[in-house]
Amino acid sequence: MSENVGRAFQRASSYERERLEQEERTLDWRSRPPAYKFYTHVPVISLPSPLPTPDEPPLPDLLTCVARRRSLRSFAAAPLTLLELSRLLWASAGITARFTTPYGQDFYRAAPAAGALYPIETYLVVSKVENLEPGLYHYRVAGVDMLERPIAEGSHSLEQLQTGDFRSAVAGAALDQPFVARAAVVFLWTAVFARSEWKYRERAYRYVYLDAGHMAAHLALAAVALGLGSCPVAAFYDQEANAFLGVDGSAEGVVYMAAVGRPSRPFATRRPEAELTARPKA
Ligand SMILES: Cc1cc2nc3c(=O)[nH]c(=O)nc-3n(C[C@H](O)[C@H](O)[C@H](O)COP(=O)(O)O)c2cc1C
Numbered sequence: 001m002s003e004n005v006g007r008a009f010q011r012a013s014s015y016e017r018e019r020l021e022q023e024e025r026t027l028d029w030r031s032r033p034p035a036y037k038f039y040t041h042v043p044v045i046s047l048p049s050p051l052p053t054p055d056e057p058p059l060p061d062l063l064t065c066v067a068r069r070r071s072l073r074s075f076a077a078a079p080l081t082l083l084e085l086s087r088l089l090w091a092s093a094g095i096t097a098r099f100t101t102p103y104g105q106d107f108y109r110a111a112p113a114a115g116a117l118y119p120i121e122t123y124l125v126v127s128k129v130e131n132l133e134p135g136l137y138h139y140r141v142a143g144v145d146m147l148e149r150p151i152a153e154g155s156h157s158l159e160q161l162q163t164g165d166f167r168s169a170v171a172g173a174a175l176d177q178p179f180v181a182r183a184a185v186v187f188l189w190t191a192v193f194a195r196s197e198w199k200y201r202e203r204a205y206r207y208v209y210l211d212a213g214h215m216a217a218h219l220a221l222a223a224v225a226l227g228l229g230s231c232p233v234a235a236f237y238d239q240e241a242n243a244f245l246g247v248d249g250s251a252e253g254v255v256y257m258a259a260v261g262r263p264s265r266p267f268a269t270r271r272p273e274a275e276l277t278a279r280p281k282a
Contacts, residue, residue, distance in 0.1 A: 009202075033192070037121050037192065039138055047085070048082060050083075069220050070229070072230060073179035073259070079128035079262075088228075092222065094110050095107035107141070113211040114196060114211060117195045117198070119207075121189070121191075122187060124186065124188070125167070125185065126184075126185050127165070132158075172237075174235065179231065182261065185260045186258070187216075188241065188244075189255055216232050228260060228261065230258050230260040
């Protein structure tokens with residue numbers, strides 16, 4: 001019986017001591033693919049600062065957010081604020097620090113990524129966000145200078161690719177899962193595979209999925225911190241999802257999605273987490 005494709009991939013992308021030690025390990029920086037994607041000639045909307053201000057009430061602590069997180073598929077009709085969306089984007093994909101490469105400065109981001117290569121792009125189907133037209137958007141992580149080097153100016157903004165109601169199109173691509181159409185925002189993460197392949201070759205195909213998973217986990221916890229809910233979605237028709245975003249599925253393809261919205265009932269009415277985590281009486 002022939003080996004199935006998943007197992008063949010796992011084997012072919014395994015590191016083996018003998019093979020790895022023989023391989024040429026130096027990186028050719030001149031052949032590094034561009035680390036940022038931009039849409040030009042589209043409206044660009046800058047997002048409010050995601051960081052908490054001193055005058056706002058503190059957000060729930062991290063462990064409370066972990067305890068409260070559940071995949072949410074029942075969304076209220078109320079919209080998200082632009083500040084909430086800004087925080088979700090920043091917590092999952094935003095820049096948090098600088099570092100230096102042989103070609104100048106670059107940025108670390110909120111979620112870890114293998115080799116700091118950041119192969120994952122974020123697209124949004126916006127349906128219900130205050131002061132933001134419904135439509136399809138792409139997250140601009142950082143700006144660029146005249147030499148196309150990343151800079152902080154122009155970072156953390158949205159490129160408006162198309163306005164319109166894309167709820168049924170995105171839910172259709174997501175295996176017709178109805179809750180996806182009821183989300184205030186759907187995050188769609190694509191991988192630009194070459195960014196990671198440049199360094200990791202076949203093994204890159206393991207790492208890009210892990211990178212996307214970290215971003216989704218950050219999004220899920222940030223959503224809970226803001227009193228929102230999310231559900232990860234990996235069940236989608238690949239061709240439909242890629243065609244929806246206008247990517248080819250090979251150089252760049254959808255790897256993951258998440259539906260986000262306001263919960264249709266407050267967290268407090270759900271089963272208290274203390275019940276599950278309480279220590280037994282001595
Ligand atoms: C990789 C992955 C893919 C998922 N895809 C879907 C999906 O397509 N549709 C869905 O309703 N839930 C999806 N989920 C959510 C899981 O069903 C959910 O995480 C699981 O039931 C555990 O529940 P919890 O998230 O509330 O802890 C996915 C979760 C993961 C991690």
